[in-house]
Amino acid sequence: MRVAVLGSKGKVGSTMVAAVQEADDLTLSAEVDAGDPLSLLTDSGTEVVIDFTHPDVVMDNLKFVIENGIHAVVGTTGFDDKRLGQVRSWLTAKPDVAVLIAPNFAIGAVLSMHFAKQAARFFESVEVIELHHPHKADAPSGTAARTARLIAEARKDLPPNPDATSTAMEGARGADVDGIPVHSVRLAGLVAHQEVLLGTQGETLTIRHDSLDRTSFVPGVLLAVRGVAEHPGLTVGIEPLLDLT
Amino acid sequence: MRVAVLGSKGKVGSTMVAAVQEADDLTLSAEVDAGDPLSLLTDSGTEVVIDFTHPDVVMDNLKFVIENGIHAVVGTTGFDDKRLGQVRSWLTAKPDVAVLIAPNFAIGAVLSMHFAKQAARFFESVEVIELHHPHKADAPSGTAARTARLIAEARKDLPPNPDATSTAMEGARGADVDGIPVHSVRLAGLVAHQEVLLGTQGETLTIRHDSLDRTSFVPGVLLAVRGVAEHPGLTVGIEPLLDLT
Amino acid sequence: MRVAVLGSKGKVGSTMVAAVQEADDLTLSAEVDAGDPLSLLTDSGTEVVIDFTHPDVVMDNLKFVIENGIHAVVGTTGFDDKRLGQVRSWLTAKPDVAVLIAPNFAIGAVLSMHFAKQAARFFESVEVIELHHPHKADAPSGTAARTARLIAEARKDLPPNPDATSTAMEGARGADVDGIPVHSVRLAGLVAHQEVLLGTQGETLTIRHDSLDRTSFVPGVLLAVRGVAEHPGLTVGIEPLLDLT
Amino acid sequence: MRVAVLGSKGKVGSTMVAAVQEADDLTLSAEVDAGDPLSLLTDSGTEVVIDFTHPDVVMDNLKFVIENGIHAVVGTTGFDDKRLGQVRSWLTAKPDVAVLIAPNFAIGAVLSMHFAKQAARFFESVEVIELHHPHKADAPSGTAARTARLIAEARKDLPPNPDATSTAMEGARGADVDGIPVHSVRLAGLVAHQEVLLGTQGETLTIRHDSLDRTSFVPGVLLAVRGVAEHPGLTVGIEPLLDLT
Numbered sequence: 001m002r003v004a005v006l007g008s009k010g011k012v013g014s015t016m017v018a019a020v021q022e023a024d025d026l027t028l029s030a031e032v033d034a035g036d037p038l039s040l041l042t043d044s045g046t047e048v049v050i051d052f053t054h055p056d057v058v059m060d061n062l063k064f065v066i067e068n069g070i071h072a073v074v075g076t077t078g079f080d081d082k083r084l085g086q087v088r089s090w091l092t093a094k095p096d097v098a099v100l101i102a103p104n105f106a107i108g109a110v111l112s113m114h115f116a117k118q119a120a121r122f123f124e125s126v127e128v129i130e131l132h133h134p135h136k137a138d139a140p141s142g143t144a145a146r147t148a149r150l151i152a153e154a155r156k157d158l159p160p161n162p163d164a165t166s167t168a169m170e171g172a173r174g175a176d177v178d179g180i181p182v183h184s185v186r187l188a189g190l191v192a193h194q195e196v197l198l199g200t201q202g203e204t205l206t207i208r209h210d211s212l213d214r215t216s217f218v219p220g221v222l223l224a225v226r227g228v229a230e231h232p233g234l235t236v237g238i239e240p241l242l243d244l245t
Numbered sequence: 246m247r248v249a250v251l252g253s254k255g256k257v258g259s260t261m262v263a264a265v266q267e268a269d270d271l272t273l274s275a276e277v278d279a280g281d282p283l284s285l286l287t288d289s290g291t292e293v294v295i296d297f298t299h300p301d302v303v304m305d306n307l308k309f310v311i312e313n314g315i316h317a318v319v320g321t322t323g324f325d326d327k328r329l330g331q332v333r334s335w336l337t338a339k340p341d342v343a344v345l346i347a348p349n350f351a352i353g354a355v356l357s358m359h360f361a362k363q364a365a366r367f368f369e370s371v372e373v374i375e376l377h378h379p380h381k382a383d384a385p386s387g388t389a390a391r392t393a394r395l396i397a398e399a400r401k402d403l404p405p406n407p408d409a410t411s412t413a414m415e416g417a418r419g420a421d422v423d424g425i426p427v428h429s430v431r432l433a434g435l436v437a438h439q440e441v442l443l444g445t446q447g448e449t450l451t452i453r454h455d456s457l458d459r460t461s462f463v464p465g466v467l468l469a470v471r472g473v474a475e476h477p478g479l480t481v482g483i484e485p486l487l488d489l490t
Numbered sequence: 491m492r493v494a495v496l497g498s499k500g501k502v503g504s505t506m507v508a509a510v511q512e513a514d515d516l517t518l519s520a521e522v523d524a525g526d527p528l529s530l531l532t533d534s535g536t537e538v539v540i541d542f543t544h545p546d547v548v549m550d551n552l553k554f555v556i557e558n559g560i561h562a563v564v565g566t567t568g569f570d571d572k573r574l575g576q577v578r579s580w581l582t583a584k585p586d587v588a589v590l591i592a593p594n595f596a597i598g599a600v601l602s603m604h605f606a607k608q609a610a611r612f613f614e615s616v617e618v619i620e621l622h623h624p625h626k627a628d629a630p631s632g633t634a635a636r637t638a639r640l641i642a643e644a645r646k647d648l649p650p651n652p653d654a655t656s657t658a659m660e661g662a663r664g665a666d667v668d669g670i671p672v673h674s675v676r677l678a679g680l681v682a683h684q685e686v687l688l689g690t691q692g693e694t695l696t697i698r699h700d701s702l703d704r705t706s707f708v709p710g711v712l713l714a715v716r717g718v719a720e721h722p723g724l725t726v727g728i729e730p731l732l733d734l735t
Numbered sequence: 736m737r738v739a740v741l742g743s744k745g746k747v748g749s750t751m752v753a754a755v756q757e758a759d760d761l762t763l764s765a766e767v768d769a770g771d772p773l774s775l776l777t778d779s780g781t782e783v784v785i786d787f788t789h790p791d792v793v794m795d796n797l798k799f800v801i802e803n804g805i806h807a808v809v810g811t812t813g814f815d816d817k818r819l820g821q822v823r824s825w826l827t828a829k830p831d832v833a834v835l836i837a838p839n840f841a842i843g844a845v846l847s848m849h850f851a852k853q854a855a856r857f858f859e860s861v862e863v864i865e866l867h868h869p870h871k872a873d874a875p876s877g878t879a880a881r882t883a884r885l886i887a888e889a890r891k892d893l894p895p896n897p898d899a900t901s902t903a904m905e906g907a908r909g910a911d912v913d914g915i916p917v918h919s920v921r922l923a924g925l926v927a928h929q930e931v932l933l934g935t936q937g938e939t940l941t942i943r944h945d946s947l948d949r950t951s952f953v954p955g956v957l958l959a960v961r962g963v964a965e966h967p968g969l970t971v972g973i974e975p976l977l978d979l980t
Contacts, residue, residue, distance in 0.1 A: 107445065107448070108368075108448040108450040111367065115356075115360045122468070200461075202457055202460045202461030203351050204353065205452075209449075211447060212447055212448060213447040217447075218447070219446050244363050
């Protein structure tokens with residue numbers, strides 16, 4: 001499979017260049033960065049592009065690759081409903097082309113959320129603890145907030161978590177995200193970690209995800225590159241490619 | 246829903262009698278123990294029986310309830326292929342009756358195994374650590390061995406775990422269950438615990454199940470009682486009732 | 491060693507009666523409960539008493555045993571400075587008698603706090619997570635609050651935890667106990683658990699204590715019974731008996 | 736305090752150069768690498784040297800700094816009893832000079848071992864789990880083996896871990912290091928991690944150390960630089976500088 005990287009000199013892009021070169025079943029067909037013509041993609045017979053560029057240029061990139069029948073795996077941010085609608089409309093004219101846009105390629109993070117959602121119905125109590133390095137600006141993390149909302153949605157017909165707390169210091173019981181307590185730890189030495197704790201009579205289930213370095217997106221992007229063509233049209237998130245049943 | 250307990254004076258049975266009495270949506274229709282006539286079930290209008298009895302009597306119990314159109318949730322042990330075949334044959338004549346036989350009703354344990362199986366394909370490495378009280382006779386535990394076999398089956402088309410170990414003390418790398426290392430810890434103070442560790446570039450996913458007391462089967466049995474009627478015929482294990490997708 | 495139990499019919503007392511009977515090196519000399527004369531202690535040649543009674547009677551018990559040269563290990567609650575002063579004054583007249591009064595006999599909990607205190611100086615960040623069953627009324631737990639205060643005391647000459655949080659949901663960063671964030675999880679299925687997390691450049695240290703059943707005080711009480719005589723006078727807490735260096 | 740780095744262009748050395756430069760209370764007095772004259776140290780008024788060089792040159796370095804009244808913090812490997820004896824003999828002539836030689840500067844690892852040793856006497860059972868990346872050649876790790884031996888030494892007057900295992904797969908119960916089971920996990924995505932699990936009736940204590948990147952030695956080396964002068968003579972390991980009581 002012939003694979004090109006858009007944004008090839010960026011931090012993430014250059015990591016993906018190396019990862020494609022190391023993969024036995026993939027060939028690096030082109031490296032494209034700011035200033036390079038997109039015709040490098042068609043000239044090189046590229047079948048799939050990986051786009052980690054910038055919100056300012058990603059739409060032009062997608063228009064070009066879709067028109068030229070090239071599949072795309074996109075980690076660039078900034079996709080709102082309007083942009084997703086535009087991509088869908090371009091794809092209507094090219095029904096065989098597949099575009100996958102994902103906010104998070106770390107397979108462990110995606111599975112973690114999926115499992116939390118599945119398990120949430122079967123336990124009396126669910127809470128989330130997320131732990132990050134102390135340079136993080138927001139608490140809770142976006143991933144933890146999203147995980148909590150997915151859990152709350154899965155439990156919308158269930159009674160709330162039992163909780164007899166009558167005397168609490170402010171903040172002790174965490175942030176309330178749609179009824180799910182979320183606790184944010186900020187600790188020197190940590191990277192990015194999350195635990196979903198589920199409990200019922202006599203047993204608990206814990207789903208923990210640890211990101212230990214900044215390259216944890218690589219296996220997920222490669223999985224998407226290999227599988228995207230089997231999902232023509234627009235796919236948001238890598239979950240549909242995981243064939244979870 | 247009218248629910249009877251067979252083996253009502255046993256350790257598990259009496260716990261289930263109490264659990265049915267406490268559940269708002271269930272009515273305890275009969276308590277049946279050794280020496281009591283099974284007609285107590287039909288006389289009391291029982292819709293579902295819970296059977297935690299003994300391999301010697303469970304087949305007679307099942308024959309009676311199936312013939313009388315009563316659904317059954319069975320935790321009694323000793324079901325081999327021959328017994329399961331016999332139950333299926335009785336059910337052929339009563340296509341509306343549902344029988345669920347499960348070796349493990351702890352929902353956390355069942356989900357744990359299901360998630361491990363789903364996640365196993367997406368990680369380079371998988372290992373299992375099980376931790377139990379020191380009175381346990383076998384190592385690894387039956388659940389850990391079964392979990393490892395399910396993981397190995399899910400990974401049968403993948404390369405083995407990477408492992409550069411060249412100098413090892415005997416036993417350091419655990420037991421090899423179909424290529425998956427399983428480590429057994431025996432520690433005073435513990436009950437029954439299991440961790441599945443999955444790792445790939447830059448990230449790990451850990452699925453941990455803790456059984457903290459001997460009543461962790463209760464929520465799973467109640468879930469089965471409430472859902473069994475929607476699964477006519479024979480069902481083995483509670484997984485199909487969890488509607489996991 | 492001849493050991494008597496005061497409050498022998500109470501929940502904790504009866505557990506201690508059984509524990510003394512099972513210990514090869516201890517002899518149960520007397521069981522004393524409400525209404526029984528304290529002379530049972532002197533008549534039976536008791537050397538050490540275990541007192542798990544009630545704030546209303548414990549002072550009379552202590553006066554009697556001290557006057558009669560019997561050592562005491564006390565788990566009864568309600569000791570304020572005034573009561574401790576009274577005990578000290580009785581002991582002045584009997585310099586060979588040893589009384590140990592402890593709020594917590596779980597050795598794991600005591601060591602956990604001791605280690606947290608020792609390690610706290612060497613890490614940039616420290617946070618505490620405590621996890622309990624959902625029937626608990628206070629958050630954080632008394633043990634977690636005390637642990638955080640000990641940690642804060644050990645760090646009083648250090649800069650505060652680094653924390654770049656600029657956007658936080660209310661409660662996300664936990665309760666602030668003297669500058670140490672404490673997070674309280676309440677989850678069905680749990681008993682009593684606590685983690686102290688310490689982090690610095692590139693590494694973290696976690697000290698976790700799990701109480702899995704209500705008898706975790708037994709080994710600590712037995713340790714105190716065996717060692718109390720070597721600590722004449724009043725000792726508060728079992729830490730001094732652990733000979734930690 | 737004026738601090739020089741020997742081996743300043745090596746991987747560890749250059750990290751220490753940067754760390755000294757960033758520390759407000761330390762001044763980088765000299766950077767010395769292969770080929771540079773040691774007189775750079777005396778010319779620059781160096782008070783403490785950090786030596787991460789090579790077994791071939793470290794002894795010459797130490798002879799020079801001791802003779803010139805400069806303290807040393809040494810992470811270079813290869814010190815056997817003979818070499819330590821030689822260093823001690825040089826120090827006899829210079830009783831004010833302090834040399835600290837340590838095999839491991841990660842404070843978390845050192846504390847972890849210290850706490851394990853302290854706690855080991857108070858629990859019925861102790862086991863060790865170490866978890867590393869899959870490129871590691873030996874199992875168990877040197878640190879885990881050393882930890883287990885220290886635990887075994889602390890428990891030499893206690894009965895062995897209780898263990899009723901009668902049917903075990905080969906390797907399930909781990910490696911036996913002086914009676915302490917040690918389990919080695921090798922998992923993609925991990926760096927270097929260790930858990931000491933201690934258990935007794937109703938409770939467990941877990942001491943976990945996680946090294947998340949290769950710079951975890953920095954805080955320990957800086958602590959040694961700041962404290963070494965108060966420990967004249969030869970010190971092996973950073974534990975004595977931690978003032979643990």
